[in-house]
Amino acid sequence: MSLEKKDEHDHKGWMEERDLTALEERYLTLLMWLDKRLRLVDYLELLEDLYYKVNMQMPKSHTEQYGLDNKFWYWYPLYALGSFSTIAYLVAAISGALLGFYYAPAAAGATGDPTVAFNSVTAIMQDLNFGYMLRSIHRWSAQVMTAAVFLHMLRVYFTGAYKEPRELNWIIGIVLISLTMVFGYSGYLLPWNQLSYWAGQIGVEMALSIPLAGEWTAQLLFGGFTLTQATLQRMYILHVFFLPFIVTGLIAVHIGIVWMQGIAEPH
Amino acid sequence: MSGNDTPETETDGGTGIVPPDDETPTWSERKERTQGLSRLTYEYFERARREDQDLRQESSYVERDVLGFPAWPHEMIRNLALTSFFVGMIVFLSATLPPEMMPPANSSSTPAVILPDWYLYWSFGLLKLGPLNPELALLGGQKLMADRTYGVLANLVIVGAITIVPFLNKGAARRPVEQPFWASVGVFGVIFAFTIAVLSVKNLVPMGSHLLFDLTFLLPFVGGFISYAILKSMREGYMFTLNRRYYRLRPPK
Numbered sequence: 001m002s003l004e005k006k007d008e009h010d011h012k013g014w015m016e017e018r019d020l021t022a023l024e025e026r027y028l029t030l031l032m033w034l035d036k037r038l039r040l041v042d043y044l045e046l047l048e049d050l051y052y053k054v055n056m057q058m059p060k061s062h063t064e065q066y067g068l069d070n071k072f073w074y075w076y077p078l079y080a081l082g083s084f085s086t087i088a089y090l091v092a093a094i095s096g097a098l099l100g101f102y103y104a105p106a107a108a109g110a111t112g113d114p115t116v117a118f119n120s121v122t123a124i125m126q127d128l129n130f131g132y133m134l135r136s137i138h139r140w141s142a143q144v145m146t147a148a149v150f151l152h153m154l155r156v157y158f159t160g161a162y163k164e165p166r167e168l169n170w171i172i173g174i175v176l177i178s179l180t181m182v183f184g185y186s187g188y189l190l191p192w193n194q195l196s197y198w199a200g201q202i203g204v205e206m207a208l209s210i211p212l213a214g215e216w217t218a219q220l221l222f223g224g225f226t227l228t229q230a231t232l233q234r235m236y237i238l239h240v241f242f243l244p245f246i247v248t249g250l251i252a253v254h255i256g257i258v259w260m261q262g263i264a265e266p267h
Numbered sequence: 268m269s270g271n272d273t274p275e276t277e278t279d280g281g282t283g284i285v286p287p288d289d290e291t292p293t294w295s296e297r298k299e300r301t302q303g304l305s306r307l308t309y310e311y312f313e314r315a316r317r318e319d320q321d322l323r324q325e326s327s328y329v330e331r332d333v334l335g336f337p338a339w340p341h342e343m344i345r346n347l348a349l350t351s352f353f354v355g356m357i358v359f360l361s362a363t364l365p366p367e368m369m370p371p372a373n374s375s376s377t378p379a380v381i382l383p384d385w386y387l388y389w390s391f392g393l394l395k396l397g398p399l400n401p402e403l404a405l406l407g408g409q410k411l412m413a414d415r416t417y418g419v420l421a422n423l424v425i426v427g428a429i430t431i432v433p434f435l436n437k438g439a440a441r442r443p444v445e446q447p448f449w450a451s452v453g454v455f456g457v458i459f460a461f462t463i464a465v466l467s468v469k470n471l472v473p474m475g476s477h478l479l480f481d482l483t484f485l486l487p488f489v490g491g492f493i494s495y496a497i498l499k500s501m502r503e504g505y506m507f508t509l510n511r512r513y514y515r516l517r518p519p520k
Contacts, residue, residue: 080349083346083349084353087350087353087354088353088357091354091357107372109374110372110373110374111373111374111375112370112371112372112373112375112376113371114371115371115372118371118372122368125366125368132365133361133362133365135365135366136361136362136364136365136366137357137358137361139361139366140357140360140361140364141357141361143384143385144356144357144360146384146386147386150386154453154457157432157453158443158450158453159441159442160436160440160441160442160446160449161441162432162433163433163436163437163438163439163441164433164437166433167433167434170430170432170433171430171433174426174429174430178426181386181387181390184384184386184387185383185384185387188383188384191369192371192372193369193370193371193372194369194370194371194372194373194376194378195369195378195381195382196369196372197372197373197374198377198378198381199381199382199383201381202381202383202391202394205415206394206415206418206419209413209415209416209418209419210416210419211412211416227372227374264441
């Protein structure tokens with residue numbers, strides 16, 4: 001027996017003295033290879049925590065603890081509105097990305113002649129296979145999302161779910177509902193048809209009537225005081241670049257806070 | 268440098284990286300920040316963690332002693348079913364009610380009806396609040412701001428009012444029955460959202476515009492008062508049941 005101190009970090013030796021199957025051996029080798037480089041062990045605790053949170057030991061919910069199940073079930077659809085709006089948002093995102101393959105935000109003006117943007121929407125609806133359906137799905141999922149978001153807000157209001165620990169999430173929700181409407185508005189302008197044009201006109205006038213910052217706002221959002229190519233392009237970039245990032249991030253935060261704080265059930 | 272009295276001797280090859288000695292702080296020492304905001308943060312987090320632990324130990328909160336209802340597959344399959352049902356609903360709607368084709372943008376012909384999407388009707392209606400914009404005697408009958416500025420500000424006021432609701436309505440009451448006032452404020456808001464939407468299309472409503480304008484503001488109050496009355500009387504019954512339950516459990520001597 002040697003008195004030589006054993007190397008505690010001799011993982012290879014430790015692995016060899018154990019009786020492992022081929023699969024286990026390969027798995028361990030891979031794990032050790034990765035751990036040596038990425039120090040996975042540091043993240044193990046996080047993963048473990050996540051695993052237990054997902055799989056077991058859910059604390060009893062309020063309804064279970066006080067035996068409210070028999071009274072609570074008919075409220076349940078109202079408590080699904082938030083996730084319904086998230087699902088509708090996902091559907092809109094996917095169908096919107098597909099529409100983006102065929103749409104071009106170019107409008108030389110508003111003379112009553114079809115512009116490039118208008119023509120591309122027409123082509124989507126008349127020439128593209130399933131294009132009509134695609135645009136229809138995008139439009140309806142947007143409508144449904146907005147409706148679900150409004151109803152979600154009403155549910156939160158009437159069940160007092162915005163109270164004490166949840167004020168911040170209420171405010172995030174207000175920001176989200178406003179951004180949802182901006183999303184809808186910017187999308188409304190994209191086909192560049194009569195309604196888009198005149199809705200845009202109202203938007204420019206609203207922006208211009210803001211005290212002090214009006215002209216600046218109109219320049220920033222609409223690219224000028226009249227509706228031109230710049231307006232359409234800005235609305236397009238808002239709709240497909242800025243808003244998706246901001247809204248998706250805020251939705252993640254919103255849902256994350258709900259996850260942390262739990263759902264406020266009525267007492 | 269342990270055992271080395273000549274600090275000018277470089278042993279690190281000029282890299283500044285030296286093996287840890289007695290004076291090198293351990294990781295826990297490094298974590299316990301010694302000064303400033305980081306120290307404060309550390310202390311607070313330690314306190315908060317201890318508080319959390321104490322609260323957990325004190326609480327009578329029931330935790331399950333068996334495995335909970337697992338997220339996979341049970342919850343996930345339920346969620347998947349709900350999701351597919353819901354997506355199916357969207358697809359059904361889009362197949363049956365597709366968007367219509369509109370004429371291209373034309374700045375020289377104003378359409379008879381200009382409307383945003385339905386969810387902006389309320390905001391559109393608020394832009395038409397001109398008659399409520401006060402003419403101030405101080406300014407010699409002038410208005411303080413243009414009608415359209417007034418309309419845009421009305422939007423901001425409404426959104427702001429909704430935002431600060433959690434800071435106005437505090438307390439443990441959750442159900443509408445327990446807080447008749449705030450529930451009727453909500454009913455007021457919902458009805459107002461509809462009436463102001465109708466006001467935004469006043470040229471389509473077969474009604475005198477003055478009557479319509481009055482109704483826009485009267486109906487929400489009527490609805491609010493009615494729901495207040497109903498909830499108040501419901502609260503009587505609610506309290507009665509609560510009291511009866513209480514006295515059944517603890518009969519008066």
